Amino acid sequence: MPALKTSKQRQAILHELCSRCDHPTAEQIYFSLKDQHPSLSLATVYRNLKQLEENGIVVRIPCPEADRFDGKPKEHYHMTCLKCGGIIDLEIENAGQIDAFPKAFGGKITGHTLMYFGYCEKCLKESEKTENR
Amino acid sequence: MPALKTSKQRQAILHELCSRCDHPTAEQIYFSLKDQHPSLSLATVYRNLKQLEENGIVVRIPCPEADRFDGKPKEHYHMTCLKCGGIIDLEIENAGQIDAFPKAFGGKITGHTLMYFGYCEKCLKESEKTENR
DNA sequence: ATTGATAGTGATAATCATTATCATTTAGAA
DNA sequence: TTCTAAATGATAATGATTATCACTATCAAT
Numbered sequence: 001m002p003a004l005k006t007s008k009q010r011q012a013i014l015h016e017l018c019s020r021c022d023h024p025t026a027e028q029i030y031f032s033l034k035d036q037h038p039s040l041s042l043a044t045v046y047r048n049l050k051q052l053e054e055n056g057i058v059v060r061i062p063c064p065e066a067d068r069f070d071g072k073p074k075e076h077y078h079m080t081c082l083k084c085g086g087i088i089d090l091e092i093e094n095a096g097q098i099d100a101f102p103k104a105f106g107g108k109i110t111g112h113t114l115m116y117f118g119y120c121e122k123c124l125k126e127s128e129k130t131e132n133r
Numbered sequence: 134m135p136a137l138k139t140s141k142q143r144q145a146i147l148h149e150l151c152s153r154c155d156h157p158t159a160e161q162i163y164f165s166l167k168d169q170h171p172s173l174s175l176a177t178v179y180r181n182l183k184q185l186e187e188n189g190i191v192v193r194i195p196c197p198e199a200d201r202f203d204g205k206p207k208e209h210y211h212m213t214c215l216k217c218g219g220i221i222d223l224e225i226e227n228a229g230q231i232d233a234f235p236k237a238f239g240g241k242i243t244g245h246t247l248m249y250f251g252y253c254e255k256c257l258k259e260s261e262k263t264e265n266r
Numbered sequence: 267a268t269t270g271a272t273a274g275t276g277a278t279a280a281t282c283a284t285t286a287t288c289a290t291t292t293a294g295a296a
Numbered sequence: 297t298t299c300t301a302a303a304t305g306a307t308a309a310t311g312a313t314t315a316t317c318a319c320t321a322t323c324a325a326t
Binding site for chain 1 (some may be wrong): 272273274275276277278290
């Protein structure tokens, strides 16, 4: 990973993501910033979200329609609707248990997955090698 | 959801998925079946995986590169590498705890998400309405 | 403050997983 | 058997994400 330099755009993107409670897509962030940063490019939003993710600063929530992002990596109780693709925050019974079940939820749960993000051993070693050049 | 009819193709797809331990993509399943089912179409694989998912028979693992599928919905300890996109099965310390941490893992974990799949209240009611027609 | 190396940006073209379409075939209840 | 809805194969379309490239900004070293 190359060293990060600060940029107005990255600061704005991170600030926008952290100041809102939904789980916006790259495009939603882009349009939210368009007024204050008219020259901002959508590609820049995608690039920066990817970098921030790789540095563990934000969490990507892979979704069928378009990936969503979470600027508060501590909250991890989401459910995604297989039909409309919406992301919903859930309150959990027996919080802390893998098989905890969402309470007061009118929908229907058909499955769940605990997914870790990071770097596998091989890729980690490769990037370390690259750093030390 | 319309009533399911049996088909050679769907049976083959489900059998292939359930008989292997990796987490293949739609395309990987397609190529694995191509020999025995030369006329199989990639679109059919996508269609059937989507149906099987909607019926809770298989689990989709949304991934940046291409979604992967799991035919054994009971195993849910995965990690995805942010670089190579690979899915790895993990052994978990304190299994059952949300904050369980993978052991004997040489890579680096930067985040995790517990994701539920299913139908939100709105979509569930809509599909019930449709069923009763 | 100037310079040089490298990271970042904006614009846009390219990629590629997934879905839609449609004519034809098949499953299964009547 | 016959009818209706579902399934298929082929292929075009979609759309999120990435690559490219010329130019600009950052920042450590001088």
